Amino acid sequence: EAAVTQSPRNKVAVTGGKVTLSCNQTNNHNNMYWYRQDTGHGLRLIHYSYGAGSTEKGDIPDGYKASRPSQENFSLILELATPSQTSVYFCASGDARQYEQYFGPGTRLTVL
Amino acid sequence: QQKVQQSPESLSVPEGGMASLNCTSSDRNFQYFWWYRQHSGEGPKALMSIFSDGDKKEGRFTAHLNKASLHVSLHIRDSQPSDSALYFCAASEGNYQLIWGSGTKLIIKP
Numbered sequence: 001e002a003a004v005t006q007s008p009r010n011k012v013a014v015t016g017g018k019v020t021l022s023c024n025q026t027n028n029h030n031n032m033y034w035y036r037q038d039t040g041h042g043l044r045l046i047h048y049s050y051g052a053g054s055t056e057k058g059d060i061p062d063g064y065k066a067s068r069p070s071q072e073n074f075s076l077i078l079e080l081a082t083p084s085q086t087s088v089y090f091c092a093s094g095d096a097r098q099y100e101q102y103f104g105p106g107t108r109l110t111v112l
Numbered sequence: 113q114q115k116v117q118q119s120p121e122s123l124s125v126p127e128g129g130m131a132s133l134n135c136t137s138s139d140r141n142f143q144y145f146w147w148y149r150q151h152s153g154e155g156p157k158a159l160m161s162i163f164s165d166g167d168k169k170e171g172r173f174t175a176h177l178n179k180a181s182l183h184v185s186l187h188i189r190d191s192q193p194s195d196s197a198l199y200f201c202a203a204s205e206g207n208y209q210l211i212w213g214s215g216t217k218l219i220i221k222p
Contacts, residue, residue, distance in 0.1 A: 004155075031208050042200060042214040043156070058209075090155050099144050099204050103155030 003027065004104035006091050012110045019078040021107050023091030031094040032074040033101065034058070034066060036087040043090065049074055081111045115139045116203050118213035125191050126221050133216045135201030137182040142203035145177060145184045146210065150198040159186075159199075188218075196220045 004025045013019045030051045035043040045058030047066035055066040065077040078085055088108050092101040117136050125131045144163050148156040162168045162175040174187045188195055196219050202210040
């Protein structure tokens with residue numbers, strides 16, 4: 001079965017610190033996505049990628065950077081973390097031939 | 113205004129009953145619709161897709177799409193406690209991005 005893993009699963013960071021969230025997929029999917037989930041907002045797209053070396057801005061990219069060094073790996077980087085970035089972050093992968101997305105288990109980030 | 117709106121926000125159904133979830137889009141470019149289910153502590157998982165007008169049935173789950181009114185619904189018959197979860201409606205124009213509703217929390221009471 002398709003597999004997307006995320007690390008860490010939980011993270012506590014300090015305001016102004018740098019945070020890197022990692023995602024790995026073994027599906028060989030071209031497309032990968034980073035979302036954040038907050039109560040009342042559903043899933044909001046931060047960045048996405050169509051393949052190694054590409055990153056695109058989603059709906060709420062401010063304060064976030066993304067990196068796609070390989071087909072399998074997609075990272076989300078918070079250079080200067082702020083308390084408003086406290087959330088649950090999900091990574092997903094998707095096949096270019098269909099529209100279904102496969103999600104990882106999520107990372108709970110708390111910025112103090 | 114969100115392009116994909118779901119109702120109700122929360123729904124409580126007795127075990128064995130019928131649960132009905134609704135989703136309305138405000139964008140006529142959306143051609144593809146998905147229902148995703150998220151259990152507590154997990155990532156969302158695709159439940160079923162519907163791309164054509166009418167009904168699509170998969171086991172206890174039936175999705176209905178009316179493109180003219182931009183309305184999608186999900187009906188769960190013989191609801192089980194394991195159906196308790198957050199249900200998302202998602203829509204796409206066909207560009208591999210999904211636009212998500214804010215979700216319906218379904219509680220199945222034993």
